[in-house]
Amino acid sequence: MENSIQVHDQDHKSKTSKRYLPLLVVxxxxxxxxxxxxxxxxxxxxxxxxxxxxxxxxxQSAGFPLLLFTIYLPYLLKCTERRPFTCFTPKILILSIFIGLMLGLNNLLFSWGNSYLPVSTSSLILSSQLVFNLIFSFIIVKQKITFSNLNSVLLLTLSSVLLALDSRHDRSNGLTHAKYFIGFFCTIGAGLLFALYLPVMEMIYKKVYCYQMVMEMQLVMEVAATALASTGMALDGGFSEMKTESQRVFDKGPTAYWVTVFFNVLTWQLCFLGTAGMVFLTSSLTGGICMTALLATNVLGGVLVYGDEFGGVKAVSTVLCCWGFCSYVYGLYVKTKEEKREEEKTNQRMEMVHRVNDSV
Structure with a gap:
């Protein structure tokens, strides 16, 4: 009975994934x-x-009101009969708040790291999140560890170690050795927390039956993260000093300052919206892999837009990052082929059983 329920759940997930394929691409x-x-x-x-x-x-989280469109628009357009926040239990609410606070801490660590490190270096260091992602996925959601997984982990870890060893060549003016390593380890910490966030969310999403409910949980999490950041800003005098910073400190002027803040809010919301959807529609490890695949693009963006140094060590690190990703993709390809083979064998056995039963 239990096996039949599991098979039904897997079939349902498969059909749901096919139906949600356009949503996955978006x-x-x-x-x-x-x-x-x-x-x-x-x-x-x-x-x-x-x-x-x-x-x-x-x-990074203040754009949460934008999620209200994804939550209420399908209901207002009568694309679904489910009312927003239906079946949103107190347990899910508490879990969402707790994870939101963890996400807020992750955002703070990322900000510290990004304030010190070049974009390209920060992006490559964040590739280490895949190491933690694999470990936490194995512990929390029982992700199977394969050779391709381990190979990917080793390559990405080596990529980050090379960056640390080459740190003396990659510092901006006025950045001390100590501050560089503060940024380095803050970025590692951000990768660790985000890697924990992904499998925890996958575990919770197993009890969620629609994309709309995922967005509702994401809204609550980002409200909690924003509350944490707002408290820190208030204690640090951030809100009262924003106007002063825009007029006297930011060297591009007040207009550029507020445009930068606005588009930061918007783009971070797109990033977290896409992450939540990827984890729900696929898995936490696949979501982590997709984010790692984008790191090479971030590296190139830092080099092209800001002129970040791209020496031999960073080039080798980028190659190792891409190699690790390709290793994982190949492992998924092999796994998919094996699963299809097993499914065909199972179907053949079932057909043989039916034939024997019919003949009897």
Missing amino acids: NYLLLFVGSVSSSLLSKFYFNHKGSSRWLSTWV
């Missing part, structure tokens, strides 16, 4: 645009004398 596009744009805009803020790490943290 979410990956949102993740692509949001990841690249938010990374570059965050660095733009710090490059032009912006100094509030709490503000950089706040903009």
Whole structure:
């Protein structure tokens, strides 16, 4: 009985994934645009004398009102009969708030790291999140570890280690050795927390039956993350000093300052919206892999837009990052072929059983 229920759930998930394929493509596009744009805009803020790490943290989740469109629009257009926040239990609410606070801490660590490190270096270091993602996925959602997984982990870890060893060649003017490593380890910490966030969300999403409910949970999480960042800003005098910073500190002027803040809010929201959709429609490990695949694009963006140094070590790190991703993709391809073979054998056995039963 239990096996038949599991098979039914797997079949339902498969059919749902096929039906949601256009939505999956849209979410990956949102993740692509949001990841690249938010990374570059965050660095733009710090490059032009912006100094509030709490503000950089706040903009990562402050766009949560935009999620109301994804939650209420399908209901208002009568695409679904489900009312928003139906079946949103107190347990899910508490879990969403807790994970939202964890996400807020992750955002703060990312802001600290990004304020010190070049975009390209920060992006390559974040590739280490895949190491933690695989470990947490194995512990939390019982992700099977294969040779391609381990190979990918080793290559991406080596990529980050090379960057740390080559740190003396990749510092901006005025950045001390100590501050560089603070940025390095803050970015590693951000990767660790985000890698934990992904499988935890996959575990919770197993009890969620529609994309609309995923967006509702995402809204609550980002409200909690924004509350944490707003508290930090208030204690640090961030809100009262934003006007002063825009007029006297930011060297591109007040208009460019507020445009930068606005588009930071927008692009970060696209990034988290795409991430949540990817995890729900696929898995936490696949979502992590897709984000890692975008890191090479972030590296190129940092080099093209800001003129980040791209020496031999960083080139080798990029190659290792791409190699690790390709290794994982190949592993998925082999796994899919094996699953199809097993499914065909199972179907053949079932047909033989039916024939024997019919003959009897």
